[in-house]
Amino acid sequence: MNSLTVHQAAERLRDFDNVLLLTHLRPDGDTVGSAAGLCAGLRALGKTAYLLPNPELTDTAAPYFRPYAAWAGFQPDRVVSVDIATTDLFPENAKPYADRVDLAIDHHPSFTGFGKENLVRPSAAATGEIIYDILAELGPITAEMALPLYVALATDCGCFAYNNTTARTHAVAAALLQTGIDFQTVNKTFFRTKSRKRLALEAAMLGGVEYHDHERVAVLSVPLSLISQVQATETDAEDLSALGGQIQGVDCAVTMRELRPDVWKFSLRTGPRVNATKACALLGGGGHAAAAGCTVEAPYAEAKRRMLEAIAQVVPDFTM
């Protein structure tokens, strides 16, 4: 991989013009905020820069993306990808640019280095943290840059509550807030607001939670019937797997979501006692030690039984 330092990446961007910025499939706050912040920074240098429209943009992220969305005929000279670990995560309309990414900037450990030049820093809580460092090299950080960068930073570290938060994350947040941005609205929108449908989903999931292994394993399920009863959208159902991890005493939260009739997507969120990726690997999935997933084609009871057996195999003291 052709790797750059922050300083080198800043120098490249200083030379670029007519830049198209790419965001990833199922765009989150980090990819949107990082791209928008970088776009604002490039425009502040007098450059032409746009974000390639992302077909899956959510309502919450859209206001930060829209001011920078490219018009249909924009022909870039340079292409920069932001927060995209692999070209597999390019949205359909970004695929034509897969082999002409001049600079790829990312923080995922799984980053494949697909750019002609690449800047990756896995210790960054968000790609927005890296973009901040680049922009700080290029000139003063304005509120226009700081607002989307705050979205990037805060969403990827769960508003500074997740374990990927570092002293550096807080230091960057301090610098961003110093520009006078309305971070309060960002916090309210992303961290202190839930749709009524979302709340109905959560209430139903918690109402039906099932415990195993001395109440250390919790199984929460989202059958298709619940989704249709609540009329929940994809946004309402996003990241439901975090819910079970909150239950006191539970160190293995199993969330099973029915994708199609009798096809269940499992998400595990676990503490140190349970290796989530080992359990999911037994059913053809994978992930990290504390967060992993897999898909099982079987009726509800059978799918659940297979997952509990997989967990039992990797956890020595498991009791059904």
Place this chain on the structure above:
Amino acid sequence: MNSLTVHQAAERLRDFDNVLLLTHLRPDGDTVGSAAGLCAGLRALGKTAYLLPNPELTDTAAPYFRPYAAWAGFQPDRVVSVDIATTDLFPENAKPYADRVDLAIDHHPSFTGFGKENLVRPSAAATGEIIYDILAELGPITAEMALPLYVALATDCGCFAYNNTTARTHAVAAALLQTGIDFQTVNKTFFRTKSRKRLALEAAMLGGVEYHDHERVAVLSVPLSLISQVQATETDAEDLSALGGQIQGVDCAVTMRELRPDVWKFSLRTGPRVNATKACALLGGGGHAAAAGCTVEAPYAEAKRRMLEAIAQVVPDFTM
């Protein structure tokens, strides 16, 4: 009020010895963490310092308090109160010290300046932010000081999600994290863990939510029957009034909790359209524009009707 600067307060503390630190009634993370952090700082200077035991200490805050709790016979030469706005908020065992507080340190706008000398900074998100500044004057900040100070800081600003968070809050957090503290366990305990009873309370409240005023006003209730059905403790029922404020589209969340049969404590959490303190004042209560409360003695339906009528009186476009 006899007011000190941070520098002056640090100089006083440098001269003090045999110090007793006081925390407030219904102790929260800020009062406990600030007192423990200050106590660790004083001990690092070779001084004798203790926290007066607080009879209402919660399980989550206790581990940060316990290492500094005073033994029964401790006779202080100096008394310092931390995060206490008025002597009315002294726990019963602190009352004997009410007229001999040498230094009172607080961040509440309602601080009455009851100390012989006082340091108040209402712009601080937490009293912990002020204690950090004092300790930074007195010497290097160690992990022993930083851990309780992080508890103080993070709990009072909702893990950096509340509107009282500032650039300074993040800058202090960055400095605290730099000492290498296990802030992850603090975040998990305070922000990412809920008891099963707490979750059951929330599910029941959300299941029974009632909307008014074009779904902008939500009424959530916690009758005594629910508390006893769930066997919820005071800790489980803490800060339930935040729940309704999360519902998308709601700018007036009314939480009514039955304290005794037919005695309801109302908590309002509102957006700019609804002045919570004006509505509650009509029923003999008070608070802030965005958060206020009052108590109504009446059966459920009657109590609710009175509150909705009070809101209608202060909100011009309210529709039942």
